[in-house]
Amino acid sequence: MSRIVVIGATGHIGTYLIPRLVRAGHEVVAVTRGASEPYLPDSAWRRVERVTMDRTAEEAKGAFGAAIADLQPDIVIDNICFTLDSARQLAEALKGRVRHFLHIGTIWTHGFSEVVPTPEDVTKRPFGEYGVQKAAIEDYLLGLARRDGFPVTILHPGHIVGQGWSPLNPAGHFDDAAFQTIARGQTLALPNFGMETVHHIHADDIAVLLMLAMDNWSVAVGEAFHAVSPGAVTLRGYAEAMYRWFGKEPALSFHSWEDWKAMQTPENAAATWEHIARSPNASIEKGRRLLGYAPRYTSLAAVQESVSWLLGNGKLAL
Structure with missing residues (x-):
């Protein structure tokens, strides 16, 4: 060893x-x-x-x-x-x-x-x-x-993503208020058409x-x-999956970047721009082929475990 x-x-x-x-x-x-x-x-x-x-x-x-x-x-x-x-x-x-x-x-x-x-x-x-x-x-x-x-x-x-901290959420930033909005079945605003990706x-x-x-x-x-996980997710797909995970019907609204930005805190808007401007969607084929890499978690499964930890430890108030 x-x-x-x-x-x-x-x-x-x-x-x-x-x-x-x-x-x-x-x-x-x-x-x-x-x-x-x-x-x-x-x-x-x-x-x-x-x-x-x-x-x-x-x-x-x-x-x-x-x-x-x-x-x-x-x-x-x-x-x-x-x-x-x-x-x-x-x-x-x-x-x-x-x-x-x-x-x-x-x-x-x-x-x-x-x-x-x-x-x-x-x-x-x-x-x-x-x-x-x-x-x-x-x-x-x-x-x-x-x-x-x-x-x-x-x-x-x-x-x-993991237990112990807040994951990147479907709005592209780290403010847990986005998960609270989803859990309550309220409308979550997304920039553009929600088709940018996170991985x-x-x-x-x-x-x-x-x-x-x-x-x-x-x-x-x-x-x-x-x-990375086996596949990136769009903001829209990510958000809809989280609504259903919380037992709610998806409720989304879509706004131009400038309109959406005006609805956010400067910190959240800046974080979202950093992520969606890149919209990563990375291949793991090389890792599979050379190392046998087979990630256990999908993007959604990883996030859901993290959110479960936040709920179980009183870090996310609903």
């Missing part, structure tokens, strides 16, 4: 990944910025080595990469790298010192979808600071793999894909894979 260092270990992905790694017999080191706990309790965490490290502060000193290398990992999983400089500092420190490095990217590296479902190897035209930086990280890491044999695998998740992924399916990549090292190294 391997000694695995997980950076950003108690967040969305780590909550599900760490127990899987422990139960698979790995020696796990969880690196976090503070004393944060995972979203869900699990006895497996008692067998995890916990290391507190402020990535931002250590990177400012030029010491973060070396500090991770000093933990003597066989494998490093980086859940929280957002800039090219950050990726470069870590990768340079790990060259020749790890068997496998797994980086969590994002499907936002694609920018606008030109072909759907979108495969990993199309020309990417990202926009926005987050997508642009993540695309630059991908280019750098895959280039390092080609030139120097750096053993990297990149996963690009969609909208991450969820359950955090546990990301954890499974990470483990598949580690288990299939020879075909995973030097590659990037989408980590």
Whole structure:
């Protein structure tokens, strides 16, 4: 078994990944910025080595990469790298010192979808600071793999869903009021015709894909894979399914973008634009073919589990 260092270990992905790694017999080191706990309790965490490290502060000193290398990992999983400089500092420190490095990217590296479902190897035209930086990280890491044999695998998740936090809702933002509107059978306003798409992924399916990549090292190294559910959903289809899940008849109204935007808070409108401007619809064929990736959750099943958790824990008032 391997000694695995997980950076950003108690967040969305780590909550599900760490127990899987422990139960698979790995020696796990969880690196976090503070004393944060995972979203869900699990006895497996008692067998995890916990290391507190402020990535931002250590990177400012030029010491973060070396500090991770000093933990003597066989494998490093980086859940929280957002800039090219950050990726470069870590990768340079790990060259020749790890068997496998797994980086969590994002499907936002694609920018606008030109072909759907979108495969990993199309020309990417990202926009926005987050997508642009993540695309630059991908280019750098895959280039390092080609030139120097750096053993990297990149996963690009969609909208991450799981128990413990609010999912991206049918209006394209994260305000739980949209689910309250649906649950009460009231009318939910959607922009345009509600035909833009969102593509969820359950955090546990990301954890499974990470483990598949580690288990299939020879075909995973030097590659990037989408980590999404089997199919994207339109806002309209998503909303109608949630109405029926709550036992209500769908009640939707459709508005031009400008009219809909005027009906929302600035924060919700901005979040929706970020999602529907990209309207991701990503293929998982490469992951199926090379790694045997078969996500357990559809987008709707993942969201419904998350909403059930919100209801059961008093986070969503109806």
